[in-house]
Structure formats: C-alpha cells, structure tokens
Amino acid sequence: MLLAASMAAGWSSLAYAAGCQYDMQCKGERICQQGQCVFPDAEETAEAGGPAPLPATKRTPAPPPARGCCTVAGKLKLSPAAASDTSLASGDACQGLTASGKPVPGTICN
Incomplete structure (x- = not known):
C-alpha cells in the first residue's frame, strides 16, 4: 500500500513538472508551446524577435x-x-444644365 501511494505521488509530480503536452491542456485561447501555455501572439512575438505588429485598420475611402x-x-x-x-455636398440645391444649356433646379448627387 505504501508503495502504491509513493508511486502515485511520484507520477503526479512528474506530470506537473512536464507542463503541457498539447493545446487542450491550456486554458482559454492559450496554446502549448515548448511545454508552456502561451497566448498565440506571444509565440509570434518570440519568433519575430520584437513586439507584435498592430493589426491593419481598414480605412474607408x-x-x-x-x-x-x-x-x-x-x-x-x-x-x-x-x-x-467645392463646398457643395450631396443633397444641396443646384442648377443643372440641359443639352441645350437651359438651367433646371435640382439637388447635388453623385
């Protein structure tokens, strides 16, 4: 009985010291990298040798x-x-010209 208890204690300490072996052992979004649970962007930063680049922001024209x-x-x-x-915006009043040059009232549009 004593032998079984000492073996169980020995195996649990070895498992704890080994760290993670696969991603499912890590909590949340973290992944297993070289026996340690790390966030995915931390892995990229370590590989790149510098801080992680900021994500590109989409700019609407x-x-x-x-x-x-x-x-x-x-x-x-x-x-x-x-x-x-140049200060006219869409919806402002304007004068449009017909093919014959006659002005017709309307609103600015694209």
Whole structure:
C-alpha cells in the first residue's frame, strides 16, 4: 500500500513538472508551446524577435465629390458656377444644365 501511494505521488509530480503536452491542456485561447501555455501572439512575438505588429485598420475611402445635379429631367451636368464650388455636398440645391444649356433646379448627387 505504501508503495502504491509513493508511486502515485511520484507520477503526479512528474506530470506537473512536464507542463503541457498539447493545446487542450491550456486554458482559454492559450496554446502549448515548448511545454508552456502561451497566448498565440506571444509565440509570434518570440519568433519575430520584437513586439507584435498592430493589426491593419481598414480605412474607408472618402466619398467622391458631387458631380451631377439630380433634377426632374434626370441627372444633369452642373452649371459652371456650381461645378467650381467645392463646398457643395450631396443633397444641396443646384442648377443643372440641359443639352441645350437651359438651367433646371435640382439637388447635388453623385
């Protein structure tokens, strides 16, 4: 009986000293790396020899400037005065020009 108890104590201390053997033995998102439970990004940092790079942020491009005047006659070319005004935003009032040059009121649209 004493022999069995001493063997059980010996095996448990060996298992504890060995650390992890596979990822399922680690808690949470950690993985088993060289007998130690580490976070995945810590492994990449150790391999790279420096701090982990920050993830790239997605940047949405700015909307294109308004190029047309939406009128009851359809999307028309902006009048020269409105075309040079860079402060106009989508939805602002404008004057569109028909093919014959007649101004038609509308709103700025892309």
